[in-house]
Amino acid sequence: MAVAKPQPQVIYEGTRVPQPVPTILQVDPALREEGDILEVNFGPNHPSTHGVLRLVVELNGEQVVGLRAVVGYLHTGFEKNMEAKTWWKAITYPERIDYVSFQNNELVFVLAIEKLLGIEPPPKAQWMRMLLCELNRIHSHLVWLGTAALELGAISMFWYCFRERDAILDLFELVTGARMHTRYFQTGGLAEDIPAGFYDECRSFADSMQARVDEYEDLLSGQAIWLERTKGIGLLSAADAVALGQSGPVLRASGVDWDLRRAQPYLAYDEVDFDVPVYPNGDVFDRYKVHMDEMRESTRIVQQALDGMPEGPWIVDDRKIVLPPRHELHTSMESLIHHFKLVTEGYRVPEGEVYVAVESPRGELGCYVVSDGGPKPWRVRFRAPSLVALEATATCMSDALVADLIAIVGSLDTVMGEVDR
Amino acid sequence: MTYESVPGFLEEREAHGETTVVVERETLAEAARHLRDEAGFNVLADLAATDYLGWERPRAAGYWGDPRGRDINSPGSWGLQTQPEPKPARFSVSYHLLRVTSGAREAPRLRLQVWAEDGDPIPTVVGTWPTADWHEREAFDLMGINFEGHPNLTRIILDDDWDGHPLRKDYPLGGEPVRFSGEE
Amino acid sequence: MAAVGPRKRRLADYGLNSERTLMRDKGPSVFERELGADELEDKLMLSTVEKAVHWAQGYSIWPDTFGLACCAIEMMSIVSARYDVSRFGAEVFRSSPRQADLLIVSGRVAHKMAAPIRQIYDQMLEPKWVIAMGACASSGGMFNNYAVLQGVDKILPVDIHVPGCPPRPEALLEGIVRLQEKIKAGVPPAYEIRGVAQ
Numbered sequence: 001m002a003v004a005k006p007q008p009q010v011i012y013e014g015t016r017v018p019q020p021v022p023t024i025l026q027v028d029p030a031l032r033e034e035g036d037i038l039e040v041n042f043g044p045n046h047p048s049t050h051g052v053l054r055l056v057v058e059l060n061g062e063q064v065v066g067l068r069a070v071v072g073y074l075h076t077g078f079e080k081n082m083e084a085k086t087w088w089k090a091i092t093y094p095e096r097i098d099y100v101s102f103q104n105n106e107l108v109f110v111l112a113i114e115k116l117l118g119i120e121p122p123p124k125a126q127w128m129r130m131l132l133c134e135l136n137r138i139h140s141h142l143v144w145l146g147t148a149a150l151e152l153g154a155i156s157m158f159w160y161c162f163r164e165r166d167a168i169l170d171l172f173e174l175v176t177g178a179r180m181h182t183r184y185f186q187t188g189g190l191a192e193d194i195p196a197g198f199y200d201e202c203r204s205f206a207d208s209m210q211a212r213v214d215e216y217e218d219l220l221s222g223q224a225i226w227l228e229r230t231k232g233i234g235l236l237s238a239a240d241a242v243a244l245g246q247s248g249p250v251l252r253a254s255g256v257d258w259d260l261r262r263a264q265p266y267l268a269y270d271e272v273d274f275d276v277p278v279y280p281n282g283d284v285f286d287r288y289k290v291h292m293d294e295m296r297e298s299t300r301i302v303q304q305a306l307d308g309m310p311e312g313p314w315i316v317d318d319r320k321i322v323l324p325p326r327h328e329l330h331t332s333m334e335s336l337i338h339h340f341k342l343v344t345e346g347y348r349v350p351e352g353e354v355y356v357a358v359e360s361p362r363g364e365l366g367c368y369v370v371s372d373g374g375p376k377p378w379r380v381r382f383r384a385p386s387l388v389a390l391e392a393t394a395t396c397m398s399d400a401l402v403a404d405l406i407a408i409v410g411s412l413d414t415v416m417g418e419v420d421r
Numbered sequence: 422m423t424y425e426s427v428p429g430f431l432e433e434r435e436a437h438g439e440t441t442v443v444v445e446r447e448t449l450a451e452a453a454r455h456l457r458d459e460a461g462f463n464v465l466a467d468l469a470a471t472d473y474l475g476w477e478r479p480r481a482a483g484y485w486g487d488p489r490g491r492d493i494n495s496p497g498s499w500g501l502q503t504q505p506e507p508k509p510a511r512f513s514v515s516y517h518l519l520r521v522t523s524g525a526r527e528a529p530r531l532r533l534q535v536w537a538e539d540g541d542p543i544p545t546v547v548g549t550w551p552t553a554d555w556h557e558r559e560a561f562d563l564m565g566i567n568f569e570g571h572p573n574l575t576r577i578i579l580d581d582d583w584d585g586h587p588l589r590k591d592y593p594l595g596g597e598p599v600r601f602s603g604e605e
Numbered sequence: 606m607a608a609v610g611p612r613k614r615r616l617a618d619y620g621l622n623s624e625r626t627l628m629r630d631k632g633p634s635v636f637e638r639e640l641g642a643d644e645l646e647d648k649l650m651l652s653t654v655e656k657a658v659h660w661a662q663g664y665s666i667w668p669d670t671f672g673l674a675c676c677a678i679e680m681m682s683i684v685s686a687r688y689d690v691s692r693f694g695a696e697v698f699r700s701s702p703r704q705a706d707l708l709i710v711s712g713r714v715a716h717k718m719a720a721p722i723r724q725i726y727d728q729m730l731e732p733k734w735v736i737a738m739g740a741c742a743s744s745g746g747m748f749n750n751y752a753v754l755q756g757v758d759k760i761l762p763v764d765i766h767v768p769g770c771p772p773r774p775e776a777l778l779e780g781i782v783r784l785q786e787k788i789k790a791g792v793p794p795a796y797e798i799r800g801v802a803q
Contacts, residue, residue: 020572022551044721047670047700051677052718072578073718074674077595077752079563080587084594092747099675115437143678162685169682180675180771242521245464245552257524264528351505354437355517355532357466366517368469372476372505383467383517391555417674420578420715579752580717587751595751 017240018394025067025394027058035060042405044073050147050409051416053390057405064400069390074420082380086346087113087187090377094367095181097382098418101140103132104360106185109380111266112356112369113187116349119318123268123310125189130267131202131305132175132184133358134298138209139168140361141291141298145216148288148410152229154220164212167205174198187347188322189315203306209299217292230285234396234408237282244392248363248385249290250412254282260359272304284411291413294361321347346375362386362413384418424460424531428452441515441532449535450544450570453516457549462518462531465546468556469515470564473508474590510536512566514543542569563588655791662706662732663788664694666781669705671725673712676739679771680711688774693781702728707784709777710761713741714754726761732794736780737763740770762795 018025027037038059044052052073058066078097082090091113094105107129114121121129146161169179175198176182176191184191220226236246241254251258259276261269277293279286315322323342324335351373357366363385370379389412396408424433424440429448434441444452456462516533537543545568546553557568558577565586568574576583585592640648672680683690684698691697699705702725714722726735737757740746743766745755757763764787767780792798 017551022547022554024573044718045671045702045725052673072576072580073715073721074713075578075715075717075752076674076713076748077587077750078748080592080594080752081748081750096675096747099678102675118437143681147681158684159686162682163687166682166685166687179773180679238523242463243551245466245550247464247466251521255523256521258521260528263525352436353441353471353515354439355467355469355515355530364466364519366467368467368515368517370471378476379469379471381467381469381471383469387555387559388552391552593751594749596749596753597745597755599749 016235016237016395016398017243018398022244023069023391023394025065025397027060027066031060031065035065037065039066047151050414053409053414053416053419055393055405055409057402059402062401064397064402064405067394067397067405069393071387071390071416071419074416076417076421078382078421079380083377086375087349087377088342088346090380091185091187092183094382095183096417097421098360098362098365098384098386098415099180100143100415101136101361102181103129103136103185104358104365105382106183107133107267108356108358108360108365108367108382109369110185110187111358112354112367113349115354115356116352116369116371117187117321117347118350119188119316119321121189121316122313124312125314125316126267127305127309128190128194128314129185130269130272131302131309132172132182133267134301134305135168135171135202137298137361138295138302139165141295142168144291144361144413145288148407148413149220151406151410152226154223154226157216157219160212160216160219164209171198171202171205174201186315186322188318189313191315193314199306199309202302206299206302206306209302210296213292213295213299220288221292227285229403229407230288230411231283232281233284233404234400234411235282236392236396240395241282241392244395245388246363246392247388248359248361248413249287249294250363250389250392252276252278253286253290255280260357260364264357266358268305268308269301271308272301274298274301274304284407287411287413348373348375349377357383360385362389362415362418382418382421384421386412386414386416386418389414390419426459427455439530439532441534443534443536446535446537446541446543448544449533450546450548452533453546453549456518456531456533460531461520462529464519464521465516465550465552465556466519466530467515467517468553468560469517470560470566470588471513471515472511472564472588472590473513474511476505477507508536510538510541512537512539512541512564514560514566516546537566539565540567542567544569545571547571562586565589656789659788659791663785666695666706666734666785666788667704668695668698668707668709669702669725669729670698670700671708671710671722673710673714673718674741676711676742676771679774680709680738680777683774683777688778690778690781693778693785695781702726703730705729706732707734707736707781708761709736709738710742710757710763711738711771713746713748714757714760715752716754719754719760722757723760731796733796734764734784734788734794735761736765736767736777736784738767738777738780739772740768742766743768746770759801762799762801764795 040057042055044054054070056068057064078093082093094109095102097105142161142165146158149157172182173179176184236254238255241251257278274297277290279289319338328335349371351371353370355368357364366383368381372378424442428451429445432443513534513536518531520529557571560566561574562576562578737743742757745753765780765784767777769776
């Protein structure tokens with residue numbers, strides 16, 4: 001590859017990434033003159049359940065020859081809003097970014113704060129965080145499976161998946177008090193200790209989950225219509241996936257064995273045993289298989305986390321960051337002062353910048369935090385895997401039909417809250 | 422690993438286990454190509470633009486400690502007023518790079534950073550990492566950073582006719598004042 | 606009139622004439638003979654057309670698939686088997702606004718999305734109702750900033766606001782039930798009685 005000015009856009013021979021704009025599939029000019037191109041708008045509100053994604057599609061008969069994705073219909077101004085809140089209050093915001101795997105977002109922001117502060121939460125907090133994030137991964141994949149199957153016509157999957165999903169949300173409610181957007185991770189550990197009865201409920205859920213995943217596979221994997229609608233559709237080669245910055249199930253379904261839980265273990269992932277599913281073909285069916293296998297692996301991690309859950313404190317013991325226990329406020333003057341300062345002003349995070357990445361159900365979720373040494377963040381930026389996955393729609397869409405469009409966009413598992421932030 | 426051979430190299434910093442390499446803005450495209458081909462950073466994980474307007478203003482006193490306690494030899498922890506170090510320019514654009522190798526058990530990362538004033542053009546890296554397309558559009562949309570050579574530099578997150586760049590520090594947060602029902 | 610217990614209301618009390626009052630010499634009709642002539646009023650339900658129409662509208666209200674953000678996930682869970690909303694009459698979520706009665710605005714409304722929402726609301730046929738689900742749709746929620754519309758009632762007339770972030774499925778079902786009570790009570794839909802918020 002010669003280094004020349006201006007930079008050539010061809011990344012390697014045989015790439016299917018469109019030129020000149022990598023994210024827009026443009027109609028061949030010859031086809032535009034002779035063919036009958038119809039421009040259709042899959043507007044922000046459409047029957048498929050992806051949220052507010054707008055696709056401007058150009059069709060030649062049934063075939064998709066032009067594609068442009070328009071996003072921004074859910075822009076909420078998270079990053080600017082978090083700059084106006086103290087660190088403690090700002091933790092409430094990231095959950096709403098990727099609203100299906102909410103605890104992963106919280107986790108990445110809290111890990112970034114802890115990295116800047118230089119503190120390490122106690123083992124019980126690490127294991128519990130890992131357990132909740134894996135439950136959240138199962139939750140996210142269930143929602144994905146239910147809605148993706150619903151769009152392709154396999155409507156009953158929706159009800160089965162949401163049955164398990166409600167069981168997981170019951171577990172979240174048992175631990176944290178809320179079904180979604182739990183706000184349970186705190187700088188230094190967890191907000192509260194784990195309530196009694198949680199472990200037994202979680203264990204009975206995990207024991208039944210493996211059988212359920214097998215049930216879902218039985219319903220779909222051998223089904224002729226499902227196979228015809230997903231096999232060989234939406235191909236993305238490994239090199240294209242890497243060039244487009246993909247991660248998570250999309251990358252693993254294209255044959256690249258890459259998982260942040262194994263490559264840069266965080267929390268307690270290096271102490272549990274799990275496999276990373278990788279499939280070679282890079283089509284919609286492989287992405288579906290990756291999701292199913294990940295549900296099984298997550299259930300295994302949950303079971304191991306229950307077995308290996310350590311005892312001990314659930315939050316770090318540093319009174320400059322963590323509220324002192326309430327009974328101390330009556331006897332210790334310093335505790336009272338610290339409590340007051342933490343509640344009114346909040347803790348201060350030393351000056352610096354960090355980038356922390358975790359493996360969310362959609363891929364690499366990253367958080368770039370710049371601190372100026374004060375009680376409020378200076379800049380918070382979230383790297384959303386769904387934005388990057390949407391960039392790959394134009395590449396996956398070469399020789400697709402209209403019906404495949406839905407299958408492909410569904411298989412990329414995008415959550416629009418993440419894309420627009 | 423040392424990064425001094427990167428074209429336009431200015432500075433290398435290590436903090437919190439992360440390496441940051443600052444390069445000259447004009448030769449960013451060559452630096453990007455070098456890092457992708459020679460150093461093997463084949464994935465651009467993130468592109469983050471930051472506005473440092475108002476960074477040098479003096480801030481209120483405070484101290485911070487860690488689980489070992491306060492370091493009495495570090496002036497920042499005495500409650501003295503600290504003046505933050507001034508930054509080289511108003512905007513910094515940080516490219517978070519990652520080397521993805523199938524089956525690897527390590528994730529080498531690097532932060533490539535350039536600094537620019539308001540209006541300075543920054544060469545695009547879309548030719549090296551196609552995924553930069555939307556990231557650069559978003560940085561343009563929300564921060565107003567001009568990426569030179571980008572094939573489609575238009576607004577992506579906000580309305581096409583929006584005025585201003587919201588994530589800048591001189592753009593107000595907006596919203597409405599909260600009205601309480603008991604108020605007159 | 607001496608009465609033991611409450612006097613039975615007869616058709617004449619409702620201002621209705623039956624064959625018995627109009628044609629005094631005619632005996633009971635086949636219908637009355639089948640039911641038993643004296644208990645006719647016990648076996649018939651009398652109502653007005655308006656009330657009957659409201660009953661039909663309220664108990665077959667079909668929402669539009671309009672999910673924006675996190676509240677949409679909870680809205681999907683009311684369709685699921687545990688919090689089954691079809692027992693309240695919302696049997697199907699219609700994708701086309703032309704076929705839907707109820708717009709559940711579930712999630713934060715960005716300024717870019719405000720125009721499509723208004724367009725969809727305008728495409729719905731009357732009578733139509735709007736539920737603002739969640740804190741963000743009711744008032745902007747925790748996002749008091751440049752990007753989020755501070756309440757969808759700035760562009761649409763809203764019938765019911767359901768608080769929560771996100772509201773539990775039971776809370777949304779309560780919102781739908783209250784809407785049904787409103788409809789049955791004869792309260793007109795919001796576009797007839799109120800405009801948009803200031």
